[in-house]
Amino acid sequence: MDSVSGVPQPALSVKPFRDPVHMEKTTTQPTEQSIRLEIADLNFFYGPKQAVFGLNLKIPTHKVTALIGPSGCGKSTFLRTLNRMNETIRNTRVEGKVLLDGQEIHQMDVVGLRRRVGMVFQRPNPFPKSIYENVAYGLRVNGFKGRLDELVEKSLRRAALWEEVKDVLKRSAFALSGGQQQRLCIARALAVDPEVLLLDEPCSALDPVTTAKIEELMFQLKDSCTMAIVTHNMQQAARASDFTAFMLDGKLIEHSVTSKLFTTPTDPRTEAYITGRFG
Amino acid sequence: MSEPRIMWRKAVNAVMLTLTGVAAFGVVCVLFLILGYLIFNGGHSLNLNFFTQLPKPVGETGGGMANAIVGSLKLLLLAALMGLPVGLLAGIYLAEFGGKTFSFIVRYTTDLLNGVPSIVIGIFAYALVVLPVKHFSALAGGVALGIMVIPITVRSTEEFLRGVPNSMREAAMALGASKWKTIVTVVLPAASGGILTGMLLALARVAGETAPLLFTAFGNRYWGQGWGQPIASLPVMIYTYAISPYDDWHRQAWAAGLVLLMLVLLSNLGARFILARSKAV
Amino acid sequence: MSAATTTMTREVPPKSGLRAFVDKLKGGDEIAHLITLTAAAGIILITSLLVLELWRTSQLSRAKFGWMFFWTKVWDANFDNFGAAPFIYGTLVTSAVALAIAVPLGLASAIFLSELAPRRLSDIVSFLIDLLAAVPSVIYGLLGIFIVVPLMRTTLGPALKKVLGFTPLFAGPNYGVGFLTAGIVLAIMVVPFIISVSREVLLSVPREQREAALAMGATRWEATWQVVVPWARTGIMGSVFLALARALGETMAVTMVIGNNPQISASLFAPGYTIASVIANEFTEATGDLYLSALIELGLVLFLMTFILNGLARILIVATERGGGRPA
Numbered sequence: 107m108d109s110v111s112g113v114p115q116p117a118l119s120v121k122p123f124r125d126p127v128h129m130e131k132t133t134t135q136p137t138e139q140s141i142r143l144e145i146a147d148l149n150f151f152y153g154p155k156q157a158v159f160g161l162n163l164k165i166p167t168h169k170v171t172a173l174i175g176p177s178g179c180g181k182s183t184f185l186r187t188l189n190r191m192n193e194t195i196r197n198t199r200v201e202g203k204v205l206l207d208g209q210e211i212h213q214m215d216v217v218g219l220r221r222r223v224g225m226v227f228q229r230p231n232p233f234p235k236s237i238y239e240n241v242a243y244g245l246r247v248n249g250f251k252g253r254l255d256e257l258v259e260k261s262l263r264r265a266a267l268w269e270e271v272k273d274v275l276k277r278s279a280f281a282l283s284g285g286q287q288q289r290l291c292i293a294r295a296l297a298v299d300p301e302v303l304l305l306d307e308p309c310s311a312l313d314p315v316t317t318a319k320i321e322e323l324m325f326q327l328k329d330s331c332t333m334a335i336v337t338h339n340m341q342q343a344a345r346a347s348d349f350t351a352f353m354l355d356g357k358l359i360e361h362s363v364t365s366k367l368f369t370t371p372t373d374p375r376t377e378a379y380i381t382g383r384f385g
Numbered sequence: 386m387s388e389p390r391i392m393w394r395k396a397v398n399a400v401m402l403t404l405t406g407v408a409a410f411g412v413v414c415v416l417f418l419i420l421g422y423l424i425f426n427g428g429h430s431l432n433l434n435f436f437t438q439l440p441k442p443v444g445e446t447g448g449g450m451a452n453a454i455v456g457s458l459k460l461l462l463l464a465a466l467m468g469l470p471v472g473l474l475a476g477i478y479l480a481e482f483g484g485k486t487f488s489f490i491v492r493y494t495t496d497l498l499n500g501v502p503s504i505v506i507g508i509f510a511y512a513l514v515v516l517p518v519k520h521f522s523a524l525a526g527g528v529a530l531g532i533m534v535i536p537i538t539v540r541s542t543e544e545f546l547r548g549v550p551n552s553m554r555e556a557a558m559a560l561g562a563s564k565w566k567t568i569v570t571v572v573l574p575a576a577s578g579g580i581l582t583g584m585l586l587a588l589a590r591v592a593g594e595t596a597p598l599l600f601t602a603f604g605n606r607y608w609g610q611g612w613g614q615p616i617a618s619l620p621v622m623i624y625t626y627a628i629s630p631y632d633d634w635h636r637q638a639w640a641a642g643l644v645l646l647m648l649v650l651l652s653n654l655g656a657r658f659i660l661a662r663s664k665a666v
Numbered sequence: 667m668s669a670a671t672t673t674m675t676r677e678v679p680p681k682s683g684l685r686a687f688v689d690k691l692k693g694g695d696e697i698a699h700l701i702t703l704t705a706a707a708g709i710i711l712i713t714s715l716l717v718l719e720l721w722r723t724s725q726l727s728r729a730k731f732g733w734m735f736f737w738t739k740v741w742d743a744n745f746d747n748f749g750a751a752p753f754i755y756g757t758l759v760t761s762a763v764a765l766a767i768a769v770p771l772g773l774a775s776a777i778f779l780s781e782l783a784p785r786r787l788s789d790i791v792s793f794l795i796d797l798l799a800a801v802p803s804v805i806y807g808l809l810g811i812f813i814v815v816p817l818m819r820t821t822l823g824p825a826l827k828k829v830l831g832f833t834p835l836f837a838g839p840n841y842g843v844g845f846l847t848a849g850i851v852l853a854i855m856v857v858p859f860i861i862s863v864s865r866e867v868l869l870s871v872p873r874e875q876r877e878a879a880l881a882m883g884a885t886r887w888e889a890t891w892q893v894v895v896p897w898a899r900t901g902i903m904g905s906v907f908l909a910l911a912r913a914l915g916e917t918m919a920v921t922m923v924i925g926n927n928p929q930i931s932a933s934l935f936a937p938g939y940t941i942a943s944v945i946a947n948e949f950t951e952a953t954g955d956l957y958l959s960a961l962i963e964l965g966l967v968l969f970l971m972t973f974i975l976n977g978l979a980r981i982l983i984v985a986t987e988r989g990g991g992r993p994a
Contacts, residue, residue, distance in 0.1 A: 194555065
C-alpha cells in the first residue's frame with residue numbers, strides 16, 4: 107500500500123461514498139481537529155526532475171506542524187508550494203491539490219493567497235528600508251488605509267520586538283542584529299494578519315539564544331496563526347511543534363503527533379533518521 | 386642551473402617589472418598632463434564673460450559661450466528624456482522579466498548599439514530627423530545623444546538590478562505584493578544608487594560627444610530659437626574654435642575645454658560618490 | 667488495490683485564456699511586462715532602423731559605384747566621382763599605429779596593476795585611468811592640435827627621421843599633422859580601455875596558477891609572462907579588439923590632427939584622412955545627392971567594421987570569463 111504512514115488504515119471499501127482524497131489518511135490525522143491546509147497528491151517538478159512525490163498532508167488550524175528530513179528531501183520545496191512561491195522559479199510545474207480552508211489555492215489570486223499565507227525565510231531578508239517601513243510594507247502594498255502606526259506597533263509586539271526597537275523605528279533595518287532582523291521579518295509577515303505562517307528554517311542562521319526566543323514566539327502565535335515550519339533541527343521540531351511530518355527523497359514517510367513520532371515512530375526509516383543513523 | 390643564468394633571469398625580471406611600473410606611471414602622468422595643461426591654459430582664458438556673454442563676431446576679441454553652455458544642457462535634457470526611460474525599462478525587462486532567447490537578442494543588440502561609432506549615430510539622427518524637415522535642430526541632436534544614452538543605461542540598470550538579492554523579491558511576494566509592485570517598491574529602491582550612477586555616467590559620456598552633433602544640432606552663434614532650430618553646444622564650439630586660425634578663439638577653446646572636462650569629471654566623481662554611499666547603507 | 671490508492675495526479679485546471687489574461691492585467695504584472703518588453707523591443711527597432719537607414723540612404727552611391735567604391739582612390743565632388751580607398755587606408759593605418767603604441771603600454775600597465783602594485787595603489791591608479799577614459803574626445807583633439815602636432819613638427823618627427831628615415835615609413839616631408847600624429851593621439855585615447863579590461867582579466871586568473879609557477883622557481887616576471895598572461899590571453903585579445911573598434915570609429919581627435927587629405931601614402935608623416943573624419947568634415951557641405959549618399963556609404967562601411975570587431979571582442983571576453991583562457 108502506497109500510504110503515507112504506517113498507521114493502520116481502515117478498509118477503504120467500507121466508505122465508498124467518500125472522496126478518496128479526503129479518505130485516504132483520515133485516521134493518520136489527529137481527530138476532532140479543524141484543518142486549515144489540506145494537501146492531496148502533490149507532485150512537484152523542477153523541469154524534468156521531480157522533487158515532491160504524491161504528497162498528502164493535512165495541516166491543522168492553530169497548531170505548529172514541523173517538517174523534518176535530511177537536506178535535499180524536498181521539504182523546503184514542498185513548503186514553498188503552499189503559497190505558490192515556487193512559481194517565481196522558471197520551468198517548474200506542480201500537480202495535485204492544495205486546499206486552504208477547502209479552497210483550491212491554484213485557482214485563487216496568487217497575491218491574495220500570499221496575503222493569507224505568509225512566509226519567513228531561512229535568512230533574514232529585511233528590505234533596505236527603515237524598521238517601520240519594513241513592517242508597514244505588506245500593509246501598504248495591499249492597499250491598507252488606516253492607522254498604520256497602530257498596526258506596526260501591534261505586529262512588532264506580536265513578534266516580541268517592540269521593546270527593543272520602539273525608539274529607533276526610523277533606523278535602517280540593516281542596523282539590527284541577525285536575530286532582531288529575523289523577528290522583524292516575522293513582524294513584517296504578521297502585519298498583514300495571515301491565517302497561515304510558513305517558516306522555512308527560520309533559525310538556521312541564528313544563535314541558540316535567539317532561536318529560543320523565536321520558538322517561544324511561535325508558541326505565543328499559535329492563538330492566532332497556523333504554522334508550518336521546515337527545520338533540519340530535530341530538537342527544534344520536538345520542542346516547538348504539535349505535529350511532525352518526516353520527509354525523505356521527496357516523499358512523506360510519516361506524519362503524526364510530535365511526541366508520538368519522536369518516541370514511537372512506525373516507519374523504520376523515520377526511526378533511523380531520528381536516532382541519527384543517517385542524514 | 387648555472388650561476389650566470391640565474392643572474393640573467395633575475396636581471397630580466399627586474400628590468401621587465403620596472404618597465405611595467407614605468408608604463409603605468411606614464412599613463413597616469415598623461416592624465417595629470419591633460420588636467421594641468423587644460424587648467425593652465427583654460428584657467429587663463431576663463432572669466433565671467435565666458436559664462437554670461439554670447440560669442441563675438443569673427444575678428445573681435447572677447448565674448449563668451451553662454452549660449453553653448455545652455456545649449457549643451459538643453460541637449461542633455463533631451464537626451465535624458467529620450468534615452469533614460471527606454472534604457473531603464475529595457476534594463477528592468479532584462480533583469481526581471483526576460484525570456485531566454487529574446488533577452489539574448491536584446492543584450493546583443495544593446496552591445497551592438499553601444500559599439501556603433503558616434504559619427505554613425507549622427508548620420509542616423511540626420512536621416513531620421515533632419516532630412517524629413519530639411520533643417521538642423523536641437524531635437525535632432527537630442528535624438529542622437531538619446532540613442533547613445535540607451536545602451537549604457539540598459540546594461541548598468543540590468544547589472545544593478547541583478548545585484549539585488551532574490552530573497553528581497555521573495556520576501557515582498559510572500560507578503561502579497563504582485564511582481565510589478567515588488568519591482569517598484571523593493572527592487573528598484575534597493576538598486577537605486579547604482580542605477581542613478583549608471584544614468585549619470587551615461588549622461589556624462591554623451592555630454593562630451595561632438596561628432597553626432599555636427600550635422601544634427603549643428604551649431605549656433607546666438608541663443609537658440611527653440612527645439613526645432615540649430616543649437617550651440619560646448620563640444621562643437623571647442624572643435625570649431627580649435628581649428629580656427631584666431632588666437633583669441635584658441636584661448637576660448639581652452640576655456641571651454643576646461644569647463645567641459647570639469648563637468649564630465651565632476652559627474653564621474655559624483656556618480657562614484659553616489660554608488661559608494663548607496664553601498665554603505 | 668482500491669481506487670483510493672491509485673495516484674490521481676491532477677493538473678491544476680487551466681483557466682480559460684481570456685479570463686486568465688484579464689486577471690493578470692488586474693494585478694498589473696502583465697502591463698509592467700508589456701511596457702518593459704516594449705522598451706526592450708524598442709532597442710532592437712532602433713538598431714534595425716539604423717542599419718536600414720544607412721542602407722537605404724546610401725542606395726544611390728551603392729548603385730553607381732558598386733564594389734569599385736572600395737578600390738577607387740579618387741574623391742572628387744566636382745566630377746561626382748567617389749572612392750573609399752584613401753579613407754579606409756587612413757582608418758586602418760591610424761588604428762594600427764595606435765595599437766602598436768597602446769597595446770604594449772596598456773598591457774605593461776595592466777600587468778603592473780594586477781601583479782605588482784599593492785591593491786590600494788592599484789585601485790587608485792585604476793580609478794584615475796577610468797577618469798582618463800571619460801575625457802571627451804574633442805579634448806584629446808584640442809591637446810593633439812596644440813601639444814602633439816607642434817611636438818611632432820619640431821622634436822619627435824625630426825628625431826624619428828634621423829634614426830629611421832631610411833625606411834619608407836618615416837620618409838618624406840613632416841608637417842606635424844598626419845597618420846603618425848593621429849595614431850599617437852588615438853593611442854592615448856584607447857590605452858585606458860586596454861588597461862581596465864586587461865587588468866580585470868588578469869585579476870581573474872586563479873592564484874594557484876601564479877603559485878604553481880613561483881613554486882617551481884620561476885621569477886616573478888617569468889610567472890607572469892609565461893603563465894598568467896597566456897592564461898588571460900583571449901581576454902586581453904578581447905580588450906585589444908574593443909580598443910581597435912573604438913579607434914576605428916573615433917572622429918573628433920583624429921579629424922583635428924590628421925591633415926584631412928585623401929591620399930594613400932607610405933609615409934606616416936604624410937597627411938591623410940579617415941572615414942570618420944571625412945564624414946565629420948564634409949557631411950554638412952555635401953551638395954548633391956550622390957555626394958551625400960557616398961558619405962553615408964562610408965558610414966555604413968565604418969559601421970560594419972566596428973560591428974564585426976565588437977562581435978569578436980565580445981566572444982573573446984565571454985570565452986575567457988567562462989573557462990579561463992586555458993592554453994589550447
